[in-house]
Amino acid sequence: MAPSAPPPLLLLPLLLGRPLLGAPGQGSGTWSRFSRLPYPQDQLFLHDTFPDGFLWGAGSSAYQTEGGWRQGGKGASVWDTFAHHPVTPPGSPATGPTGGDVASDSYNNLFRDAEGLRLLGVSHYRFSLSWSRLLPNGTEPLNPAGLDHYRRLLGRLRELGIEPVVTLYHWDLPQGLQDAFGGWASPILPQLFRDYAELCFRHFGGQVRYWVTMDNPYVVAWHGYGTGRLPPGVQGGPRLGYRAAHHLLQAHAKVWHLYNDHFRPTQKGKVSIALSSHWIKPQRMTEKNIKECQKSLDFVLGWFAKPIFIDGDYPESMRSNLSSLLPEFSEVEKKYIKGTADFFALSFGATLSFQLLDSHMKFQQLESISLRQLLYWISREYNNPQIFIVENSWFVSGSTKRDDAKYIYYLKKFIMETLKAIRYDGVNVFGYTVWSLLDGFEWHRGYSIRRGLFYVDFQSHDKKLVPKSSVLFYQKLIEKNGFPPLPENQPIEGIFPCGFAWGIVDNYIQVDTTPAQFLDSNVYVWDVHQTKKLIKVDGVFTSKRKRHCVDFAAIRLQISLLQEMHITHFHFSLKWSLILPLGNLSLINHTLVHYYQCFASELLRVNITPVVALWQPMAENQELPASLAKYGAWENPETIQAFVDYAKFCFTSLGDRIKFWITMNEPPVKNLTYTAGHNLLKAHAKVWHLYDKEFRRSQKGKISIALQADWVEPACPFSRNDQEVADRILEFDVGWLAEPIFGNGDYPQMMRAWLRRRNSADLYNFHLPYFSEDEKKLIQGSSDFFALSHYTTTLVGWEKEDALKYDHYLEAQMINDITWLHSPSRAAVVPWGLRKLLKWVKSKYGNVPVYVMANGIDDDQNMVHDKLRVYYIQNYINEALK
Known part of the structure; x- marks a missing residue:
């Protein structure tokens, strides 16, 4: 007898994990595929590790962090010129630095930055060369001081065993080239870029295995020469933006062929271009909306990716919609551009992927931060290339100093989604780069946000690096190569005690x-032919009987x-x-x-x-x-x-x-x-x-x-300040009423101390009453068991990040872990929170009998099967069993 086939569910992870070849247009199947994945299982956090040899790194760019804009013979870049324009009306008070003149001062703190990399334990460091530091006018002669600076940086990285990933051009075009030729609007720029790249390959190529020709050409072309939002600030409209992009693609191809023909045989490196993208989802899952989503990606990522990774030409959706606005490549140029990347270098984050995305390029669809789906789309659209995530993170407020919980949870989500793309979807991702190593100048956002793992006080003289909580998070993640399964994350098998309720x-x-009919003494006739109602017969009664519960x-x-x-x-x-x-x-x-x-x-x-x-x-x-x-x-x-x-x-x-x-x-x-x-x-x-x-x-x-009694967890597990906030919230939310009954008959001392502090600062005037000694004795012990209701878990921190979610009274910032499952009402599903709460009750009030009186979650009312609720109940009960 033939053996029976295994259950289909057991095969699903294996099928999803196979590498899938794709072709132009096949990415359009991404949206329907992900809509069919099992819920909520597919949205659960994946505890697993990355493949052996996976690259972990951090990155920065020259203009954002180097400073030293007039040191060592450096020439002006378009960003220097742009940032020096007045940003406030004349006479306005100074508000701090507004450009990258000093920024994080990495030019003068090379060893400081290297020490930060050593502390993280990264395998690679992505940084960019300042074109105007090496070639102050954009062309020869070479600046020896600039050359020495980058040689020293590469030497220090080699000493630490850290692989450099070097970007030739990260938006800081020499101002001399903009003045003389009109920058990327000129067809002469590709050759000048090739000359600059040849110099870099010749002087640094022996120490560099990964090269990135340029970063995010979409932003350079569209906002530098189209909208004028960014340097050089040319408001040339769409036509000039598309022309600049045309030249950027030609420049990239020239540099790739230069390396391939003259340097690869000896240096054995790889060359690509860093492309940034958003992700988009349909407002409704219709064929028309999916086509609009595909078009949105074509107009941003596909604009550059399709010529390079597929056929040397722009996406069909662009050519059919833009007509004469879009320049054309000759057949020779198409062949020259096609295949000019040794891996797919991807940038994905708030600033580049979303904030600088023109609204009309969304085509009336909805933005999403699903990195996993973008990675799958790339693998299907561009023949499953090797993908190197060369920039990814989110941001926190410019006032955040140490405990950057929001940043951590976005990082956690993006890295987990990368892991799912590898393990579940068969996407070939071989490296990840968090952005950025240290706080710096954040382009159009200036210093209003921070994206660094290390905090920098821009007003200070020494510009010391102060590790944020995200440093510890990323450090431990690298050490473990992901999120390995832990015993406490595993369900257990067992039975509850006899007599468990x-x-x-x-x-x-x-x-x-409503009384039953036998309790009504009136007699009725059913008007079956006309009104269909009961008509009371006047003057006719029956005897009543006693009421029964079955009535x-x-x-x-x-x-x-x-x-x-x-x-x-x-x-x-x-x-x-x-x-x-x-x-x-x-x-x-x-x-x-x-x-x-x-x-x-x-x-x-x-x-x-x-x-x-x-x-x-x-x-x-x-x-x-x-x-x-x-x-x-x-x-x-x-x-x-x-x-x-x-x-x-x-x-x-x-x-x-x-x-x-x-x-x-x-x-x-x-x-x-x-x-x-x-x-x-x-x-x-x-x-x-x-x-x-x-x-x-x-x-x-x-x-x-x-x-x-919902559980409260410190947002940053490494932060003592966050732990104090969590303890405070628990005392105010649970201890306020529990301590008098299950404790000493009075309110928690932490409550009284906190209110004294707040009142003494003249911030509030809250009075917590006092019990008399007799009242304390009356209240203390007035319970036969500890009854609690538990529904969810909340993260809290002390650093103010979002005013709408900040409790000024308790000085607590509510934080959301976006990797958690959430119900339609946005309640977080965190089973282990119940177990932590039960341990907390035991530690504070002894081994008192506990009854969980209520525990549950809302679910999608439109769904026939309440799958989220089933998952919730199963896992919360399992945590109670633990």
Whole structure:
């Protein structure tokens, strides 16, 4: 008998990992392919390592970091001229440096930068040569000081065992060439660029294995000669922009052939061009929108990539849309340009890929930061080339100094997506370069953002490099060659203890108190022929019978659904505002009370234990009776006694059926004043003691308060400051109400110390009340178990990055790890957060019994199968088992 075929799911990773050959236009299948990948599995973080020999590096460019613009005989570049133009109206106050005159001063700190590279442990360093430092006028004579500078840099890299990746031209064209010939608008520039490259190959080629002719010609052509946004600032419109690009492509091809014919045999290096791209996704998955996405990539990346990697000519979509605006290559030129790259050098990041992308080149589609999909598209569109990511990262605010958490999580996402492209998609990526080694001048953004791994104080004299948290992140990543699987990331197999409670929560059960027909004494006739309605027969009555729980049809349906789940417990909340509409016992909704009695009885009948909360703050009035909400709610001390009276009524009416009580379910600490929280704690304690003294002996139940307790993690795991913020948030979010009950009867000392500090600085005037000694004794220990609700995990840091997500009161910046799964409402799915929370509760409050009263996530309402919720439940339960 033939062996059975293995399950298709087991074959999927192998099929996805095979190298796939492509051809022009085949990249258009990328969008549909990724839309069909299994969800959420395909979006999970990949714990794996990169192939052996993978290149890890960092990069910088001359104008952004070197400074020394008038040192050592350097000539002016177009960026020097552009930056020296006034950027503020005359008479405006100075705001610091606005150009690259000094920048990070790498020209005078060569060994400083090399030490940073050594600390990182990188295998390669990408930097650019300053054309105007080597050839001040753009042509001969050679500047000896410039030559010596780069020889010393290459020598130091060789001593450290770091491979140089050298860019000949990174936007800083000598001003002399712009003045004499009009820069890249002139057809003479390709030959002058070849002459410059020959000089570099001759003097440096023995020490360089990877050459990049030029960086991002799209920006140079389009914004340098088309829009004029960047140097040389020529507003020549599209026609001149396309002409400049034409010359840039010719220049690149000349340099590649020069190296191939005269230097490759002896130097054995490789030459390419660094092309930058965005990624784009369709607004809706239609054939028309996918074609527009393909066109968007053609007009930016394909503009240069297709001539070089395919056939020497521009994309068909450009030629058909631009007509005479786009220059033409002769057949000889096409053959000359085709194949002039030994690898695909890719740049992908905020500044180049998105901020400098003209909106009309999106063709009404949506930008996306999916590096993985771009890598796959390149592999399909350009015959699966070897790809070297020569620039990638994001940015942080110019004010960020040490803990650049936002930068770390973007880096983590991009590197993980690169790993997925290699392991899942068969894309041939052999190296990665983070941008940049150190803070510098960020082109059109100036010094308003930072992209360096090392912090530089631009106002200081010595320009010391200060490692940011991202240095430690990248250093450890290089050391491990990726994200190797760790034991704590692996699911475990096992069983929960005997008697473990498995339950479901429904904050408010669907109460339907419509009386059954047998409780109505009237007699009706069905008007079957005309109105189809029941018509009451006047004066005719039947005898009533007693009410039964089965009269509530809604109960039977809910109980049957719960039975199918095989749960042991069901948690729901009572509606205080409906049971006692006036907030006291003068008016009682007996029908609703009977409904709750019946519901609890039916649960017990099918062996499901009811877990009942007395109060669940949901609506705008916090589900308090109107009379209490109107007069201050929990701010009013009288609400304490009203709650005690309400609780006593519930214990009396329902207590024989209820063995687990929750006084208050998820009090809204984010919206409570300190006075309200003070009264709420006293109300809880009074109710606990009421049950303990008057009802526990006969009813034999347990009672507690349920706190919402989401985990808070320091955004930078290496930062003590971030850890302090996380500890502070946990104390304010959970400890505020937990410490008095499960601790010493008083608020956390951290809260009091923090509020004293904030108030003493005249920033706030928040008063955290004090308990009397008797009140402390009343509150301390007023719980039979620790009940908590847990839904997600939040990252926090101390460095202010995004004002919209910054808590000024607690001095906490909320950060998002974009590698995490997120629900439609953007709630993060972080299973290990539950385990960390449970350990935190144990460490602070001892080995108290813990009930996770609520845990779950929203899912796409349009999906038939709630796949995200299934993943969420499985993995959070597994973390609880750990």
